[in-house]
Amino acid sequence: MRLSRRGLLLGLGGVAVLGAAGGGAFELVEHEVLPGKSRLDEALGRCDAKAPAGTGVPPPPAITGTFHSARRGQDVNYALVYPHGHERGERLPVCLALHGFGSNGAAAASTGNYPALVGAGAPFVIAGADGGGGYWHPHATDDPLGMLVDDFLPFLGRQNLDVDRVAVAGWSMGGYGALLCGLTYRDRFRLIVASSPAIFRDYADAERVNPGAYDSADEWDRYDVTARAREFAGLPVRIEIGAADPFAPAVRRLRERLPDPSVVSLSTGCHDGRFWDAVAPAQVSAIAAALA
Incomplete structure (x- = not known):
């Protein structure tokens, strides 16, 4: 039996003010005025992104270490994650992997099951580095964006990796960071993938959701990718997001x-690993083609 809107709300323990009349309360949850949207999305199947069947091959292990930035x-x-059949010291192209808020480079290097998806036909190395929680843009005392290009890529070059063939992929905060990479270093990346x-x-929205993401309104203005949308003209970019993502x-x-709205794809999914696993195979194929 299909649940009514009020029935759904009554099943969501996290939703407050249930006495506010079913339809009206549903709309408040839907627009995140009341808590409980994530549970509502789950109940309605909005998070049911269809991940492909696994390859059956375990991902290769990561090589970890530190470098000075x-x-x-x-x-x-x-x-660093080298594809199966390849070892450290081989000259392979690189995909930088940018982590989300509260995460790190090691986690980014395995997000979306990328390591298991990189094929032998067009191999590349996945490289993640810790960027902190500052949304990948420069701050007065920290510059994770500059670290990627001025410190990390030269370090990777010293490992014999081909840093003339580079892509960048990121998730959540890292997805924003990937877009900012493309805008800041227009000729550096063969593909920019933002999940x-x-x-x-x-700025008020940023302060409400994640205080500290930007040090000031002026800093927000400098790194607002939406205000700079026209600058994406000519950049090799693809953006994927779940329709139920906040x-x-x-x-x-x-x-x-x-300039080209078709680079953005919205499909079933939420802000979670299920969605990132679902879109990863097409992303990895596109990265491999761009770096080949």
């Missing part, structure tokens, strides 16, 4: 302003 003013942890990019609608409204607004 002048841009960040500290030693930075990194993780569920954490794009805010305005950042989807801001990404839709970005799409409306892009």
Whole structure:
């Protein structure tokens, strides 16, 4: 039996003010005025992104270590994942993997099951580095964006990797970071892949959701990718996001302003690993083609 809207709400223990009349309360949850949207999305099947069947091959292990970043003013942890059949020291192209808020480079290097998906036909190395929680843009005392290009890529070059053939992929905060990489270093990346990019609608929205993501309104203005949407003209970019993702409204607004809105794809999914696993095979294929 199909549940009514009120029935769904009564089944969601986290939703407050149930006495506010079923339809009205549903709309408040739907627009995140009341808590419980994530549970509502689950109940309605909005998070049911269809991940492909596994390859049956375990992912290769990561090589971890540290390098010194002048841009960040500290030693930075990194993780490299070489595809099966390839070893450290081989000259392979690189895909930088940018982690989300509260995560790290080692986790980014395995997000979306990328390591198990990189094939032998067009192999590349997945490289993740710790970027902190500052949304990948430069701050007064920390520059994770500059670290990627001025410190990490030269370090990777010293490992004999082909840093003339580089892509960048990121998830959530890292998806935003990937877009910022493309805008800042226009000729550096052969493909820019942003999964569920954490794009805010305005500075007040950023402060409400993640205080500290931007040090000031002026800093927000400098690194607002939506305001700079026209600058994406000519850049090799693809953006994927779940239709039920809380950042989807801001990404839709970005799409409306892009020179080529078709680079943005919205499909069933939420802001979670299920969605990232579902879109990963096509992303890995596109990265391999771009780096071949």
